[in-house]
Amino acid sequence: xxxxxxxxxxxxxxxxxxxxxxxxxxxxxxxxxxxxxxxxxxxxxxxxxxxxxxxxxxxxxxxxxxxxxxxxxxxxxxxxxxxxxxxxxxxxxxxxxxxxxxxxxxxxxxxxxxxxxxxxxxxxxxxxxxxxxxxxxxxxxxxxxxxxxxxxxxxxxxxxxxxxxxxxxxxxxxxxxxxxxxxxxxxxxxxxxxxxxxxxxxxxxxxxxxxxxxxxxxxxxxxxxxxxxxxxxxxxxxxxxxxxxxxxxxxxxxxxxxxxxxxxxxxxxxxxxxxxxxxxxxxxxxxxxxxxxxxxxxxx
Amino acid sequence: xxxxxxxxxxxxxxxxxxxxxxxxxxxxxxxxxxxxxxxxxxxxxxxxxxxxxxxxxxxxxxxxxxxxxxxxxxxxxxxxxxxxxxxxxxxxxxxxxxxxxxxxxxxxxxxxxxxxxxxxxxxxxxxxxxxxxxxxxxxxxxxxxxxxxxxxxxxxxxxxxxxxxxxxxxxxxxxxxxxxxxxxxxxxxxxxxxxxxxxxxxxxxxxxxxxxxxxxxxxxxxxxxxxxxxxxxxxxxxxxx
Amino acid sequence: xxxxxxxxxxxxxxxxxxxxxxxxxxxxxxxxxxxxxxxxxxxxxxxxxxxxxxxxxxxxxxxxxxxxxxxxxxxxxxxxxxxxxxxxxxxxxxxxxxxxxxxxxxxxxxxxxxxxxxxxxxxxxxxxxxxxxxxxxxxxxxxxxxxxxxxxxxxxxxxxxxxxxxxxxxxxxxxxxxxxxxxxxxxxxxxxxxxxxxxxxxxxxxxxxxxxxxxxxxxxxxxxxxxxxxxxxxxxxxxxxxxxxxxxxxxxxxxxxxxxxxxxxxxxxxxxxxxxxxxxxxxxxxxxxxxxxxxxxxxxxxxxxxxxxxxxxxxxxxxxxxxxxxxxxxxx
Numbered sequence: 001x002x003x004x005x006x007x008x009x010x011x012x013x014x015x016x017x018x019x020x021x022x023x024x025x026x027x028x029x030x031x032x033x034x035x036x037x038x039x040x041x042x043x044x045x046x047x048x049x050x051x052x053x054x055x056x057x058x059x060x061x062x063x064x065x066x067x068x069x070x071x072x073x074x075x076x077x078x079x080x081x082x083x084x085x086x087x088x089x090x091x092x093x094x095x096x097x098x099x100x101x102x103x104x105x106x107x108x109x110x111x112x113x114x115x116x117x118x119x120x121x122x123x124x125x126x127x128x129x130x131x132x133x134x135x136x137x138x139x140x141x142x143x144x145x146x147x148x149x150x151x152x153x154x155x156x157x158x159x160x161x162x163x164x165x166x167x168x169x170x171x172x173x174x175x176x177x178x179x180x181x182x183x184x185x186x187x188x189x190x191x192x193x194x195x196x197x198x199x200x201x202x203x204x205x206x207x208x209x210x211x212x213x214x215x216x217x218x219x220x221x222x223x224x225x226x227x228x229x230x231x232x233x234x235x236x237x238x239x240x241x242x243x244x245x246x247x248x249x250x251x252x253x254x255x256x257x258x259x260x261x262x263x264x265x266x267x268x269x270x271x272x273x274x275x276x277x278x279x280x281x282x283x284x285x286x287x288x289x290x291x292x293x294x295x296x297x298x299x300x
Numbered sequence: 301x302x303x304x305x306x307x308x309x310x311x312x313x314x315x316x317x318x319x320x321x322x323x324x325x326x327x328x329x330x331x332x333x334x335x336x337x338x339x340x341x342x343x344x345x346x347x348x349x350x351x352x353x354x355x356x357x358x359x360x361x362x363x364x365x366x367x368x369x370x371x372x373x374x375x376x377x378x379x380x381x382x383x384x385x386x387x388x389x390x391x392x393x394x395x396x397x398x399x400x401x402x403x404x405x406x407x408x409x410x411x412x413x414x415x416x417x418x419x420x421x422x423x424x425x426x427x428x429x430x431x432x433x434x435x436x437x438x439x440x441x442x443x444x445x446x447x448x449x450x451x452x453x454x455x456x457x458x459x460x461x462x463x464x465x466x467x468x469x470x471x472x473x474x475x476x477x478x479x480x481x482x483x484x485x486x487x488x489x490x491x492x493x494x495x496x497x498x499x500x501x502x503x504x505x506x507x508x509x510x511x512x513x514x515x516x517x518x519x520x521x522x523x524x525x526x527x528x529x530x531x532x533x534x535x536x537x538x539x540x541x
Numbered sequence: 542x543x544x545x546x547x548x549x550x551x552x553x554x555x556x557x558x559x560x561x562x563x564x565x566x567x568x569x570x571x572x573x574x575x576x577x578x579x580x581x582x583x584x585x586x587x588x589x590x591x592x593x594x595x596x597x598x599x600x601x602x603x604x605x606x607x608x609x610x611x612x613x614x615x616x617x618x619x620x621x622x623x624x625x626x627x628x629x630x631x632x633x634x635x636x637x638x639x640x641x642x643x644x645x646x647x648x649x650x651x652x653x654x655x656x657x658x659x660x661x662x663x664x665x666x667x668x669x670x671x672x673x674x675x676x677x678x679x680x681x682x683x684x685x686x687x688x689x690x691x692x693x694x695x696x697x698x699x700x701x702x703x704x705x706x707x708x709x710x711x712x713x714x715x716x717x718x719x720x721x722x723x724x725x726x727x728x729x730x731x732x733x734x735x736x737x738x739x740x741x742x743x744x745x746x747x748x749x750x751x752x753x754x755x756x757x758x759x760x761x762x763x764x765x766x767x768x769x770x771x772x773x774x775x776x777x778x779x780x781x782x783x784x785x786x787x788x789x790x791x792x793x794x795x796x797x798x799x800x801x802x803x804x805x806x807x808x809x810x811x812x813x814x815x816x817x818x819x820x821x822x823x824x825x826x827x828x829x830x831x832x833x834x835x836x837x838x839x840x841x842x843x844x845x846x847x848x849x850x851x852x853x854x855x856x857x858x859x860x861x862x863x864x865x866x867x868x869x870x871x872x873x
Binding site for chain 3 (some may be wrong): 278
């Protein structure tokens with residue numbers, strides 16, 4: 001009898017660990033997929049609705065490189081951000097730059113770009129899913145089978161947030177960035193051309209989206225329409241987070257990730273998503289400027 | 301006994317760390333003319349916003365009474381319905397509509413379907429806007445847009461008129477006309493004018509309230525206030541900075 | 542009022558001549574063309590009109606207007622399946638979206654939510670509906686005798702019938718005329734609303750909501766009202782769609798549908814009533830034509846159009862064309 005009780009407790013603890021890890025994973029997932037959008041929104045008040053497609057193209061880049069024999073880690077951590085970063089640069093110069101200050105128009109134009117990109121990718125790669133195997137095998141946590149790659153994703157997300165925080169806090173680049181967030185004049189008075197600051201900000205945001213896409217590529221089969229799945233959640237996470245890039249994204253990722261997973265465990269993943277979405281509405285109604293519009297107002 | 305048009309009791313407004321309005325007791329009777337002066341950041345525009353509900357008052361902020369009604373927690377349109385009109389510091393008009401359309405929207409609420417058009421015509425005549433009637437307000441110059449905004453206020457025949465820097469950016473001759481206009485409005489309504497131009501304030505007459513760092517520094521006749529040592533120090537001190 | 546209408550010059554004149562000419566052509570259309578596609582185009586035009594009214598004249602952009610289109614469609618399907626007759630279903634399909642919109646609108650507008658955040662909330666609401674309806678597979682999920690059907694939707698419900706006579710269904714050319722009639726009625730109602738004092742206040746709200754409030758108008762109430770009217774029209778379009786397609790699926794609530802109608806409105810001409818109608822007809826036709834082949838993806842073309850319109854023709858097709866016409870007149 002004593003042995004049975006111990007086994008029961010062990011399973012309970014394992015289950016708790018699984019739930020905990022799943023929640024952390026969800027938070028990491030949201031933070032990773034929202035980072036690019038957050039940087040651009042937080043710094044430039046631009047809402048890039050092509051963000052999902054940037055992520056998708058990052059994924060396709062990694063898969064194409066992996067299939068061509070390039071090391072998959074190199075592809076996802078270096079090549080994807082580079083490729084999507086360049087794409088972002090083009091988008092900024094050709095489209096976004098013309099529409100500064102016109103938030104709704106920017107949303108519409110970037111939405112048009114997202115459709116355009118989906119069309120082009122469909123044209124090139126067709127409509128069947130492509131994929132690449134996860135480079136890290138699964139492991140066992142007691143009775144439960146876990147995905148090992150998920151730990152890698154959590155690690156990358158953590159590293160990313162840490163790097164962003166360090167850059168913002170301790171480098172000159174971060175200082176200029178935080179200044180530009182307050183107003184374009186600050187950037188000029190520090191001697192930097194605001195137009196160039198915006199251009200590089202958008203490029204970095206795109207690169208981050210590409211990184212997310214690359215890292216997430218091994219998870220499931222990728223389709224040209226996969227971007228759509230990312231944009232809605234990222235959009236909601238970023239807007240609800242508010243203007244502060246790191247704190248905002250982190251706080252809303254934590255809230256939504258937790259709610260999503262906890263409710264999913266209690267019922268079904270669909271209900272989890274629905275409750276998360278409903279909560280976003282409630283949150284926005286109570287805090288019309290987003291979480292960091294109310295709390296943590298001066299955080300980076 | 302004339303009606304108390306507006307009264308604030310221990311009104312305080314805090315934004316972040318700044319106390320923009322500090323325990324202000326301000327009152328105004330029917331058809332009184334008051335000039336509200338003070339250096340930049342003294343809290344003049346904030347006080348106006350409290351009176352119109354643009355900054356919502358809560359019980360913790362103190363009390364504001366408009367024509368005897370306690371407007372704590374009221375929304376702007378409810379307060380305006382008591383007979384309050386405001387011309388804001390930055391002209392707030394409807395740029396994509398014509399002058400006529402702007403005025404009609406204002407007049408329609410008070411004068412109804414039949415009375416709106418005649419009222420609009422009356423105000424256009426009074427303000428000399430005849431040549432601009434069909435023009436888009438967004439195309440007009442700053443001074444003209446201010447006049448249109450005053451027109452918006454007039455169409456509703458309010459009992460309390462708040463004018464935030466009506467003399468900003470106008471010429472000497474226009475200033476004379478504006479003083480005349482304000483005195484005309486004052487026949488029917490209590491008027492509070494915020495301005496930085498001391499000559500203009502002198503031309504208006506009436507009593508002067510001086511705000512400094514959110515609190516009432518002094519109140520009295522124009523000359524007495526202008527010559528007061530403390531008031532001069534507050535202004536000169538600020539200018540020296 | 543007529544005198545006042547003459548004084549409201551900023552919105553431009555309604556060219557009744559053109560409109561009547563187009564109407565007559567549309568009346569005669571069944572003599573030449575098969576009515577199946579035109580009926581669908583008419584439904585889309587009504588949907589676009591509903592958004593164009595709210596967005597162009599009150600400045601309210603919803604990123605999830607498909608929610609009300611879908612609600613109208615599903616409400617009709619479920620009600621007609623339960624009652625066996627379409628009249629009540631029709632009414633309910635218009636009233637329910639209007640009611641839901643009134644609730645959501647009140648929550649947003651009285652809460653002073655700004656543009657972008659309103660976009661998120663409207664988007665989220667439509668996503669919630671789409672996800673929910675997509676997950677309702679199985680017998681457990683049914684309302685009365687109508688199984689919600691999850692991803693596959695609800696098929697085989699009674700289509701519209703002549704009021705009071707369940708044995709006489711309305712389809713084909715008859716349905717085309719019903720759709721045309723609805724479109725015309727909604728257009729006239731929109732015109733009437735816009736020329737009323739209520740409509741004028743909406744214009745003021747679009748221009749400067751703060752100022753309208755300072756003139757003593759309860760802006761959130763006006764916005765909620767127009768949002769509700771717009772949802773009612775969208776619901777009507779959804780109901781007509783249900784009868785045309787004879788099946789309703791969660792895709793009707795989808796993001797794609799919401800974005801498409803936004804593109805129709807903006808490409809056709811924001812700030813006009815005919816613009817969205819024309820935009821829906823033209824782009825809808827293009828979508829159907831492109832759908833028939835696989836070489837060029839519809840997304841590609843419509844995406845390019847959206848980008849080009851925003852960059853080059855910010856006013857949309859109709860106002861730009863009318864602008865050219867006016868300029869040519871002036872040159873002469």
